[in-house]
Amino acid sequence: MAEQQRLLGGRYLLKEKVGTGGMATVFRAQDQVLNRAVAVKIMLPQYAGDPTFAARFKQEAQAAAALQSPYIVGVYDWGKDGDTYYIVMELLHGTDLKSGVRSHGALDPKKVAQIGSQICGALSIAHKHEIIHRDIKPQNIMVQPDGNIKVMDFGIARAKNSHLTQDNNVLGTAHYVSPEQTRGQELGPTSDIYSLGVVMYECATGRVPFDGDDAISVALKQVNELPVPPSQINANVDGDLERIILKCMEKDPANRFQTADELRQVLNSYLAGRAVDVPEPTRVIAGMAGAGGTEAMRMGDKTQTMVRPTAPGDTASNPVIRPNNQINTSSYDNEKHGMGKGKIAAIAIAIVAFVAIAIFAVSGFLNGGDQKSVPNLLGMGQEAAVASIKSSGFEPGNVNQSYNDQYSEGQVCEQTPDGGKTAAAGSKIDIVISKGPKPIDQVEVPDLSNASDLDEAKKIIENAGLTVGSTTQEANDADEGKIVDQSPKAGEKVDKGSKVDIVVSSGPETDSVPGVVGKTESDATNTLSNAGFSVNVESGGTSDTYAKGYVMKQSPTGTAKKGSTVTIYISEGKDTSSDEVDVDSLGLTGMTAEDAEEAIANAGLKYDPRQQSSSSVEVGNVIKYSPGGKQPAGTVIILYISTGPSE
Known part of the structure; x- marks a missing residue:
């Protein structure tokens, strides 16, 4: 078949x-x-x-x-x-992350962080159950139509307390395994964090950090080589995300993020635009400097470290400091001879310097001898700048102010003419004093708890001048779709345009309610109590189906919130009201004894005639009867028959 x-x-x-x-x-x-x-x-x-x-x-x-x-x-x-x-x-819809990166190339840095944060959410749950995934890779991450992810295939994840943990074969894909997994060492949560770092690296750059002709060569690179910083492959990767990724990929597990929760908090701070305190990564492999590493090389007693290139306008916050004997390790090869790239570069620099000197000399000659070099005033305070202008043989010109992200408040952030140029002695130099970074408008975070659903919450956020961040679901006593948490909290002041993360209720956790219809009240109560529910007992009235004392109905059925109350309705037995006789409707008073006895018998009742004297009722007729009203069939009715007046 x-x-x-x-x-x-x-x-x-x-x-x-x-x-x-x-x-x-x-x-x-x-x-x-x-x-x-x-x-x-x-x-x-x-x-x-x-x-x-x-x-x-x-x-x-x-x-x-x-x-x-x-x-x-x-x-x-x-x-x-x-x-x-x-x-x-669960049957998933969407595409795996590997296919997505192949189709679209490098992802937006914020999307990379969002994916990383959600994977951390999955790993956090697994690690708390002492389960290491061991095979985190984009092929095992499904991107759903709503953009959220699900981690698949815990097929080689093994609980720490299992006897199978002693089998330390490298089961993961070589491009994503941690160095300790390659060595066959004991694995912990930081091994999954390393693999997640590789996944984020690939999402951010469009390619894996280490590649080779076979799995063994790739695995060896995981142990012996350092990754090229992502920003050198994709200039859109900012310094914060780069440091997060490279900290995940530290060779020494002790230098990585130690838990998935810790990494998730850092990624969420990055997504919210908050400061990320992650140190620069280690760029030297202990005992391996220069042996295959692309970022560091040991020469003599000094280690030359490549510094991440500074973005334009970022000079003040990230200065590039290079020692005089620093070399480009990627092109250094002491086995090569002749004119290498380094020598060509040195010659090119010398030619540029020679041309610059020549132009300077000719310019001074053509403009007469009364030319001076303009001092570089950037970064000086106003008083120091004015003093430098005067001491250099120039006159202070206009002084203006402007916001500037690069220079601190009170420092010169612009000058005209620029420093290093030549100008006529005694001419004016204009300067602009920084007022510091331009303030970002602050807005108050709205309260989303009263939003009817996620769509309304998004509109509230956007109307407040903010943007919608991540949206997650969690079980909660609130109705499904209600907003149960948000970050930042309502009332906080944040920069305009900041992201607001939302947590949406997926409804309360539910359990199956045992079916107890047809059970006795005692059995039903015990069954529901043992299942974790409270029990409320109500009368269910009469029933032709369920005997007296048995459950004839319950509410709710199916599933219900854990610990909630289940009401059971108890049968009062069969309805016998239709078998009752209305004695008064027989009209017994005044009847002859024979007629009264016949009427009682025809109604399904029994009679007991008794003699009693009466001066008002004819002899042989009924004076009175007992009991009256509605009586069950078979009830004995006492008839008091007149014997005439007493003597």
Whole structure:
């Protein structure tokens, strides 16, 4: 029988194949019980008979089923059908991150950070369950149509407390494995963080940090080489994101972020535009300087370190300091002879310097001898700048003020003419004094708790001059779709245009409510209490179906909030009101005894005649009767029959 026509476990009808991995094949299937589409992962036949792989496969299901996160693929069920092991999972729509990067190239830095933050959310849950993923790579990260991600395939993740943890083979893909994983050492959460750093590196640059002809050469580079800083590949990568990525990829696990939560907080701060306090990465591999590293080389007793290039206008905040004996390690080769790139560059610099000197000399000659070099005033205070102008043989000109992000308040940020140029002695030099960075308009963060849904919350944020950041869901007692948290908090003052992250309620956590209709009140109460629900007992009235004392109805059924109250309705038994007789309607008073007895018998009642004297009722007729009103069938009615006046 073809796999596509197979029914696994008497429940999951396999449809078409959607993918094949190293251990299993994945099918789209239909859950015949819950009538929903699912993904079913079936272990490949060559592994099904191997006890080690079978144990690992079952462990995958047990481990993954315990992980509940909006960023982890949900596992619904698992089992064995004959010789076939299978896992039933959430069916995802979208594309894997690897395909996305291949199609679109490098991603926007903010998108890279958002993806990294969501992966951290998945890893945080796994690590708290003592599960290391071991195979974080873009192929295992599904990008959904709404832009959010889900981490897939915990197939080689293994719980620390499992006997399988002693098997330290490198199971991950070489481009993303950590150095310690390559060495076969014990792995911890920081190994997943290293792999996540490689994923973010690839998203930010469009390429992996280390590549080679085979897996072994790539794995060796993970141990022995340093990555090229992402900004040297993609100039759009800013310094904060670069430091975050490179800290994740530190060779020594102790130098990385130590937990997924720690990394997520830093990424969220970066997304919110807040300051990110991450030190510059280590650029020398201990004992390996110059041995394959592209960023550092040891020469004599000094280590020459390449400094990240400073962006235009960033001179003050990120000065590039280069020692006199610094070299370009990427082109240095003491085995080559002749005129290398370094010598060519030196000659070019010498020619430029010679031409500049010649132009300066000719310019001074053509303009007469009364020319002076304009002093460089940038960064000076106003008084010091004026003094320098005068001492250089010039006159102070106009003094203006302007906002400037590069120079601190009170420093010269512009001058005319520029420093280093020549001008006539005694001419004026205009300066502009910095007022510091231009203030960013501050706005108050609105309160989103009263928004009816996510769309309204987004409008409120945008109307306040802010932008919508990440949106996540979490179980909460609030109604589904309500905003239950936000960052920054309502009322905080933030820069205009800052991002506001939103947490949306997915509704309260629910449990299945046991069905107790048909049980006795005692049994029903015990069943519901043991399931974690409170019980409220109400009368359900009469019932022709359920005997007295049995549950005839319950509310709610299906699922309900954990710990909520379930009301059970108890039957009062069958309705017997239709079997009752209205004695008064028989008109017994004044009847002859014979007629009264016949009327009572015809109504399904019984009679008991008794003699009593009466001066007003004719002999042989009914004086009175008891009881009256409505009486059940078979009730004895006492008839008092007149014997005439007493003597």
